[in-house]
Amino acid sequence: xxxxxxxxxxxxxxxxxxxxxxxxxxxxxxxxxxxxxxxxxxxxxxxxxxxxxxxxxxxxxxxxxxxxxxxxxxxxxxxxxxxxxxxxxxxxxxxxxxxxxxxxxxxxxxxxxxxxxxxxxxxxxxxxxxxxxxxxxxxxxxxxxxxxxxxxxxxxxxxxxxxxxxxxxxxxxxxxxxxxxxxxxxxxxxxxxxxxxxxxxxxxxxxxxxxxxxxxxxxxxxxxxxxxxxxxxxxxxxxxxxxxxxxxxxxxxxxxxxxxxxxxxxxxxxxxxxxxxxxxxxxxxxxxxxxxxxxxxxxxxxxxxxxxxxxxxxxxxxxxxxxxxxxxxxxxxxxxxxxxxxxxxxxxxxx
Numbered sequence: 001x002x003x004x005x006x007x008x009x010x011x012x013x014x015x016x017x018x019x020x021x022x023x024x025x026x027x028x029x030x031x032x033x034x035x036x037x038x039x040x041x042x043x044x045x046x047x048x049x050x051x052x053x054x055x056x057x058x059x060x061x062x063x064x065x066x067x068x069x070x071x072x073x074x075x076x077x078x079x080x081x082x083x084x085x086x087x088x089x090x091x092x093x094x095x096x097x098x099x100x101x102x103x104x105x106x107x108x109x110x111x112x113x114x115x116x117x118x119x120x121x122x123x124x125x126x127x128x129x130x131x132x133x134x135x136x137x138x139x140x141x142x143x144x145x146x147x148x149x150x151x152x153x154x155x156x157x158x159x160x161x162x163x164x165x166x167x168x169x170x171x172x173x174x175x176x177x178x179x180x181x182x183x184x185x186x187x188x189x190x191x192x193x194x195x196x197x198x199x200x201x202x203x204x205x206x207x208x209x210x211x212x213x214x215x216x217x218x219x220x221x222x223x224x225x226x227x228x229x230x231x232x233x234x235x236x237x238x239x240x241x242x243x244x245x246x247x248x249x250x251x252x253x254x255x256x257x258x259x260x261x262x263x264x265x266x267x268x269x270x271x272x273x274x275x276x277x278x279x280x281x282x283x284x285x286x287x288x289x290x291x292x293x294x295x296x297x298x299x300x301x302x303x304x305x306x307x308x309x310x311x312x313x314x315x316x317x318x319x320x321x322x323x324x325x326x327x328x329x330x331x332x333x334x335x336x337x338x339x340x341x342x343x344x345x346x347x348x349x350x351x
Contacts, residue, residue, distance in 0.1 A: 086122065
């Protein structure tokens with residue numbers, strides 16, 4: 001059951017952005033909450049962007065001034081990464097916003113081949129609540145570092161770019177199977193990204209099986225059969241709609257409940273999706289999931305074949321169900337308000 005309504009909050013949002021405003025989803029979600037009166041006040045301050053643009057002193061001044069002016073009840077800080085200047089900033093932020101709770105949202109996973117940066121550890125330890133995009137081994141690792149409440153907030157797509165209206169049926173596609181994903185390689189086994197080898201194997205097997213009817217987009221595949229080049233983030237759905245079926249293998253493929261935002265973007269594309277099955281997916285998607293799940297690389301290949309054997313109207317129905325599921329559960333407009341309500345209630349209970 002979803003948490004019910006709370007008294008309107010004052011929220012200071014610290015998004016991780018490359019261009020100011022590019023965290024479209026959470027900004028839109030909180031903007032809608034402000035308009036609806038479920039937030040009493042809202043301001044976004046991309047500290048990491050200001051850090052690169054003007055240096056640590058100017059970035060700190062902008063964030064601390066925003067905190068002093070807004071007087072937030074909660075600060076939501078997203079993905080600090082390796083920006084060590086955040087470590088010294090944390091106590092200053094606490095003084096600028098006395099009494100405010102800190103919710104740290106980490107959209108990346110850390111583990112084999114990708115150690116957690118010191119700044120991330122500092123935010124995790126300082127937070128009152130931590131939100132993660134998985135609830136498996138990484139969540140267990142985080143719980144050893146902090147006394148904060150640890151919550152699950154799955155990766156989400158924003159409706160502004162990826163689903164403002166239900167997708168029209170795509171025209172007759174150029175390919176049977178399309179795949180988007182970067183190829184990440186390392187010569188050192190202990191530094192390989194989990195799932196990277198399986199992703200490469202899936203691309204190889206799909207190319208061999210479907211020949212020129214297979215198309216592949218992403219970085220790191222130059223010279224690979226079917227490679228079409230990289231794809232811009234906002235253009236992923238246009239690429240997916242060039243196939244009857246879209247296939248993928250996610251990184252961190254043994255992490256419970258994890259997927260990147262490519263999955264909800266795909267679910268909103270109007271094209272049936274086939275992905276690798278991993279822990280937590282049955283609880284998330286149910287016994288009759290709105291996408292095809294393959295056990296192992298061979299299982300994904302077989303699931304692609306099964307979808308291609310369906311009548312077009314059957315594939316269209318699966319895509320319709322996927323769209324409905326994503327809109328109900330995996331858009332930023334759903335995930336972020338729910339996360340904020342869960343954090344407020346959980347921290348109140350914990351204290």
